[in-house]
Amino acid sequence: MKSQSLSILGAQVWNGTDFSPQDLHIVDGLVSAEPAPDAETLDGSGGWLLPGFIDAHFQAYATSMDGLENERGPLSYAAINGTRRLEKALRRGFTTVRDVAGGDIGLARAINASLFDSPRYLFTGPALSQTGGHGDPRSEHVDICFSHGHMCEVVDGVEALRLAVRNRLRTGAHAIKIMTSGGVFSLADPLPIPQYSPEEVRVVTEEAGRRGSYVAAHAYSSEAVMHSIENGVRSIEHGNLIDAATATAMADRGAFLVPTLAAYDAMDRRGAEIGLNEISLAKNSEVLSKGQEAVQIALAAGVSVGFGSDLMGDLEDDQLRGVRLQADASGAAATIHSLTAVNAQLIGDPRAGSLAIGSYGDALLLSENPLELAGALSEPAARLAVVQAGRVIR
Template sequence: MVAAGTVRQVVRNASVFDSAAGCMRPGSTIVIEGDRIAAVTQEPLQVDDAARVIDAGGRAVLPGLIDAHVHVVAASHDLVGLAMQPASLVTAQSSTILREMLHRGFTTVRDAAGADHGLRSAVERGIFEGPRLFIAGAPISQTGGHADMRPQGVKSREMFCSCAGLGLIGAIADGVGEVRRAVREQVRQGANQIKIMAGGGISSPTDPLEGTQFSMDELRAAVEEAEAANLYALAHAYSPRAVTRAVQAGVRSIEHGNLIDEATARVMKSHGAYLVPTLSTYAALADEGTRLGWSPAMLDKLQMVKDRGLDAVRIARAEGVPVVFGTDLLGHMHGRQPGEFGLRTAAMPPAEALQSATIVAARLMRQEGRIGQLVAGAWADLLVVDGDPMQSLAMLADPAQGIRLLMQGGRVVRDSLVA
């Protein structure tokens, strides 16, 4: 029975991407009731007169895409300057970033620090048009860690203050007690996952890229607090040592991980960890870092990692580590988000790259059966696209042309199919 007032839609003549199997199911029909998928079948189906029928014309139909490493508040590459902006302005700028992500086909994103529950609620209520938003709140950083953006010479811990909790400046915590408190605060603020800075970074001014951050006791405390709230921890880390320590402490995913080696990947595999490479941000910064005023030290760190990203993907795949789609773009560089597919297909086939942005991302986020799949019970998020995604993902690299219909939660966001 369909509940009174529930809209029924039927997508017929569809070649459905089975993200779990990594193959196409031609001649399929998708039945949508309200905001959920009711059925997906290759059997003949009688369509009632009340249903809205969408004829895919034999085209590929994909689950809505997932980007598992975004910063929707990063309206500028200048993270210190961003932290000085009023929360109202950051929010206004984020609304544009969210809308553009959705229109590229990303119906769900995992924000890897910066967004708050207010932005998530704005999307849920339809105030902002954007992807379904999973937030981390403030990243947890040690003094002098990757999210401690204070310039050298500044001693006060209160240089930055955003009462709304927006921005990429970290929650600075030293010692097990402070780390526990910082994680608990993110939980209190509605985080879906906890971000830990476990190693050095490119954009931070004072930490060595290959260094480790936090003691093992501190890392374990952060993971314990996340798990106590039925959440999980993700860790920013590049070097084999930083990645290994974070995984041994229990983090669920490694963000970036460009410098991993085979031994590190084996540790990740043994602990069930995921890798979330973010190749497009290094390509973007290599093109624009100097023009954007990045310091020589930051550009040197960028050079260390930008050519190792594909190697990390190949190593992870060879060792059986699940690889997830992420981008980590800032400011005007958000427009490069679809280019991540082209970078990844140099190291994996198109079907696997598409899985990394659908089912594998959903599994990482503990959302299997809800997002990243076209199955009964999942959110009705789907893309009708031109071309064969088993051969090429060019249609996703040019979403304005390649995506012919975009649906999120049963709502048609845009439609250029011929009636």
């Protein structure tokens, strides 16, 4: 990834809780106490400077609203389309993303080689699903074989899962994604029912933990979330249907919640017009109204709440709308914390999500104070500049 030296002058700079006036210096891509002699300058006067945002539930390979189409098309097409999705996310101010269903070492290598502009990229590889689970794209009337696609792999049994985890970690996966409940997008599984046996979930978390990694689980209901965290899962994706007792259990175990409010709102508003199937539209109605409430329940219990988008196909341009929805639920300050410090803690990178000395030189310059005008977090027009590793992207 390309880096350079830059001094952003005269801005109000985020310190983790509030803004204070100062100059921010980036030297060779990292925040520094002193400017580089040859640094370029960016006038930040009248602007409000935040760390670059982190999206902890991104989908680079989600080219379609049709799950089977996502899995059966050429990988080259998915990857090339993914480069476009990633570059657009960067220009919205997301300087790091965690791809939790797909991605691979080839895409990560292209990003690290600066073949195109992209957020910093962490991937899990294809998510793990049981037969008939959330990652199995077949409807009940489809009679074909399916085991491995670009975004999901169907794997059953303890030893098969052990091998699948080892292969992902061998090929550069940041974390492991597992499906532990039904989902909106899948066609043959009820939303609340837990998936995989305790032994199957446990072998996945044990193998990941042995390598210093962790597991993210797709889970909606309290039953599925408890099933996940009791067997070692660290990151709960979605969690719309959790109750207060489950949230307390999450907090006690140090589990994170990554809400994905943009996805349900986008499917509700736009799903029918772009061809989302009737089964998924009906399932979406079950979780749509509960997403913001789940964020509030989790925060009240002391859960570390991050941010994710989970937008498929043409819905990708609603990423910033998800920021607005989360700010509506938790307030601007908590949402900034979710987009930066919490997600940085989740991915285990102290250089992300901060503008402290030694952090990545990734920043977002806004025209308004987001603590006073929360809409500044989500309005494209409020973005004066996006900076990554000291490079002004826009």
